[in-house]
Amino acid sequence: AKRGGKRGHVRYLQEMETDSRRRAGLIAALRRAIERDELHLAYQPELRLADGRIAAVEALLRWDSAEHGSIAPDEFIPLAEETGLIVPIGEWVLDAACRTLAGWRRAGVDPRLKVSINVSALQLLRSELPDAVAAALRRHGLPASALELELTESVLMDNAALAGDRLRAFRDLGVSIAVDDFGTGYSSLSYLHRLPINTLKIDKAFIDGIASPDDHEDATITTTVIAMARTLGLQVVAEGVETAAQLAFLQRNACDIAQGYWISRPLAADACLRFLLDAQAG
Ligand code: C2E
């Protein structure tokens, strides 16, 4: 703020005002996004390396606002979390993802395909979530094994007791749990064997550095996570795989699943259905 003296200071205040106006405008628009039908999901395939099958798709929220244009999740998800709007939005995501998967199954997609959805802290901590998940599965005629929930380490650690209760409820239902952005959060790993977790998703930050000749640390972290996951009986997904060299590294080191632009960008539901049917046809 000090840069440029008085003029810089004025500009700083103007930028702050613009930021807080944009924020208020986005929040107001987000409140009406569901009823205005402005939300949709993109689906990103996850490739199982052992057999080349698409094992899952991750549902990623998209918002095309009539007033503000298309807004990135990294901008609107935090606003939704701060305002509590993530609760109704999360219910919408759960329902939309289940509806899409049920439609794909009717269209001939392999019934072993899972859909994975991202769950925020506020959603997880509400006591209603396990019931809402069970109801959505029932409504769309899906088995619990078709659904995976992605939670970050911080969500699990900040509210360990309550998060443990919820995770056990999901295990009893038969829904799987993935730890998202693994490696970026807490150093304590003790929760991995205390909680009913099925999958670790190694953060893209580590995958970026593997298979590059001058970066051995990320490669070491990645192979260590894979080895640890194997010992704990967990499945490992590598996020953000962007090159053939990264994929080859993961294959050599027996990573279970790869996700990233090299395999596919997130796709609209109809394009993803075509991708899945093509992949199945071989
Ligand atoms: P995330 O869960 O870690 O999702 C992965 C992000 O990386 C997605 O960004 C995806 O499009 C992007 N990505 C995937 N492969 C690659 C790659 O090879 N290279 C690069 N550069 N990026 C890749 P997106 O869709 O913008 O979502 C950002 C974040 O927003 C997500 O990160 C997640 O934390 C949050 N989010 C998205 N949808 C939802 C939702 O329905 N609910 C909640 N609570 N959060 C969501």
Ligand code: CA
């Ligand atoms: Ca995720």
Ligand code: CA
């Ligand atoms: Ca992630």
Ligand code: CA
């Ligand atoms: Ca992330």
